[in-house]
Amino acid sequence: MYYVGVDVGGTNLKAGVVDEQGRIISKVDCPTQVERGHEAVVENMAHLALKAIEKAGITLDDVKSIGVGIPGVLDPRTGRVPFCTNLGWHDVPVIQLMQKVIDKPIYVDNDATVATLAENVAGVSAGAKSSVFLTLGTGVGGGVVIDGKVYSGAHGVGSELGHMITVAGGEKCTCGNRGCWERYASATALIRMGTEAAKKHPESILNKAENISAKTVIDAAKAGDKAALEVFDEYTEHLAVGLVNIINFIDPEIIAIGGGVSAAGEFLVKPVREKLAKKVFYKAMPYARVELATLGNDAGIIGAAMLGR
Ligand SMILES: [Zn+2]
Known part of the structure; x- marks a missing residue:
């Protein structure tokens, strides 16, 4: 069939x-x-x-x-x-x-x-009984798989991972709250942080771009630009904070990361894995693998x- x-x-x-x-x-x-x-x-x-x-x-x-x-x-x-x-x-x-x-x-x-x-059927999380998928784009979207099924809660609005609040009183979110994770872990966040850093650091190559995109910041960081590296470090820190919340809460086998920002590849997941290792609660126990999603569009x-x- x-x-x-x-x-x-x-x-x-x-x-x-x-x-x-x-x-x-x-x-x-x-x-x-x-x-x-x-x-x-x-x-x-x-x-x-x-x-x-x-x-x-x-x-x-x-x-x-x-x-x-x-x-x-x-x-x-x-x-x-x-x-x-x-x-x-x-x-x-x-x-x-x-x-x-x-x-x-x-x-x-x-x-x-x-x-x-x-991703749970044919992608990087294939075969996992529990997994989380995240897409880092304009916002942070995603879903949670428990026992092979996507979990959407009692009222169908579950796993709005991007709107868990990770910074109390932080940046204003489109949902009306402040400090939602997606204000710090989306492509939009990377653009905001990159634009602020460019203003503060006239010497940064970020200033060469007509419009700063997430890719501009990632490319500048990869090229070793100090201001961009600082932004990227702050970004991966925020990403790791949300991921550790998910791990402490759900303990999935795997977390797959997709969306525009995931195009940064290992440059993104390597520092995130390192930061996670310091933050997870049960350090002596195995915990979720963080991998890049594989199915793309x-x-x-x-x-x-x-x-x-
Ligand atoms: Zn929100």
């Missing part, structure tokens, strides 16, 4: 056929065209899923289910999306609308949950497909 995964983004829709092991058999994409309204977008999603099936050389009969990953708040049980800023959606019944085009079981979940599931398709497995 095969599974179809649909990855819904604000700019593009991607769909793919995935086998039992989480391997992608075919992949197609098209523009989301948010401006055409939610009914047209959901219809596009269904047609794209059918196109992926055709491209894989199989038929709808070979497909067990279709899964959809959505960048917003939703109720996986009903398939309703009450709110999605990226898509401008309010109260959209995704499953119902999609089933008008495709008569198959359809599952929907949040994109971070979907990526967590993908394919995680959206694979994880969505695996919702029906």
